[in-house]
Amino acid sequence: MEYFEKLIDKKKEFLVPCVYHFFQRPPVLVRGEGAYLFDSDGKKYLDCFSGVTVVSAGHSNPEIIEAAITQLRKLQHTTxxxxxxxxxxxxETISSLTPGNLKRSFFCASGSEANEGALMLSSLATGRHEIAYLKEGLHGRTKWAINVTGLEMWRTDPNPMVTAHAIPGTRHPESLEILEELLKKRSIAAVIAEPIQGNGGIIVPPNNYWPRLRKLCSQYGTLLIADEIQTAWNRTGRWFATQHWDVTPDIITVAKALGNGFPIAAYITSDEIAAHYTRPGAATFGGNLVSCAAALATLIFHKRHNLGDRSERLGNYLQGRLQEIQARCPTITEVRGLGLMIGVELKDSTKGPAPALVDQILESLKDSGFLIGKSGVGRNVITFLPPLIIEKTEIDALLVALEKALEIRT
Incomplete structure (x- = not known):
């Protein structure tokens, strides 16, 4: 039996059935270096998904790995x-990067845990127990986080533990008007939202959306939680995506790229809001020494190599080239994004979602040595989230492969 088939059999026997994978015949990944991944057969792939925005500084980055190893040799774990x-x-370093008066961090191990903590803190700080969230958003896999997730495919258990109100997403012209009516009638502790909805299909809000959202929350004494799990750490060309609109949330949640592959997450807030959480609180793996050392090295790497500027510059280039392809391909209905967080939406001849076509394109690109993501309510958005260290020549090679997959002839 082939190595691949043995692993598939083990997966079917020993993992919970919900654990799925991309591709009809997924590669067995065994090594990573920079912007590339390698499978068990030695085949090389340009990673254009970054483990869903995790390895922004590249796979097995020597500077980050060395910092982690140095700490590992001294002391691996305390609490x-x-x-x-x-x-x-x-x-302290995060405090120097966050907008406004956000300076206090609570560290944990995953984005779901960070969002749970932020929601709990909002309830403690306001004395309220209801939450509002946007449709098409994703905030995690844990019980409370699922209840404020607006994508049906990720709402594994629809039975809420708290009263959670769904608001139409940022593309709905009456989104904020509907939210204001809710804020008038209900006692809402917090609104939680992604600055750019990642799993929802890389949905970029109108320019005035977040400033108006900030104003509404302040007006009604409701806290604003920015879920920056995907968008933080220069993914969109800024340390935090809310900085595109000069908005300071009350709480920011982060994870993914903070550790560049080492598990670490946090929620960050102000002195005033943090002061409401005084009863003993801890996370066994929150602030793990090795993960913290890796996160520090990651932020230093970002600064030294100006990854924010790089993300903005290369993102503009990639998005512009994708729009050129769109002009020749009626299947592509929209190209959108900020920085190196870009979505390409595909629809069929009836203008309905084309998830099967997306799967075919991803399979073709995989066979050509490119790993791409997918997202969207209809799973019909090709998602580009490459490491921020990607080179322009590598983007050009990706575009050639994409055109071939789309069967376009210039």
Whole structure:
């Protein structure tokens, strides 16, 4: 039996059935280097998905790995009940990057956990127990996070633990008017939203959406939680995506690219809001020494190599080239994004979602040595989230392969 088939059999026997994979015949990935992944047969792939925006500084980045190894050799793990330097140094560094008065961090291990913590904190700070969220958003896999997720495919258990109100997404012209009516009638602790909805299909809001959202939340004493799990750390060309609109949320949640592959997450807030959380709180793996050392090295790497400017410049280039392809391909109905967070929406001849075509294109690109993502309510959006260290020549090679997959002739 082939190595691939043995692994598939193990997966079917030992994992929960919900754990799925892309591709009809997925590669067995065994190594990563920079913007590339390698499978068990030695085939090389340009990674244009970054583990869903995780390895923004590249796979097995030597500077980040060395910082983690150095810490690993000294001390691998304690918990937050002991005093250690890496977590505090990381918190101080994050405070220097966050907008406005956001300076206090609570570290944990995953984005779902960070969002759970942010929602809990909003309830503590306001004394309210209802939440509003946007349709087409994704905020995690844990119970409370699922209840404020606006994508049906990810709402594994639809039975809420809290009262959670769905608001039409940012593309709906009456989204904020509907939200204001809710804020008038109900006692809402927080509105949680992604600045750009990633799994929803790379949905970029209108320019005035977040400033108006900020104003509404302030007017009704409701906290604004920006879920920057995907968008933070220069993915959109800024440290935080809300900075595109000069908006300071009350709480920001982060994860993914913070550790460049090492598990670490956090929610970040102000002195005033943090002051409401005084009862003992800890996370066993929150602030793990090795993850904190890796996160610090990641942020240093971002600064040294100006990854925010790079993301904006290369993102503009990639989006412009994709729009040129769109002009020759009626199947592509929209190209959208900020920085190196770009979605290409495909529809069929009836103008309905074309998920089967997206799967065919992803399969073709995989066979050509390019790993791309997909997203959207109809799973019909090709998603480009490459490492921010990707080179322009590599983007050009990707575009050639994409044109071939779309069967376009210039």
């Amino acid at each position: 937050t009940i002991y005093l250690t330097e890496p977590m505090l140094e990381l918190a």
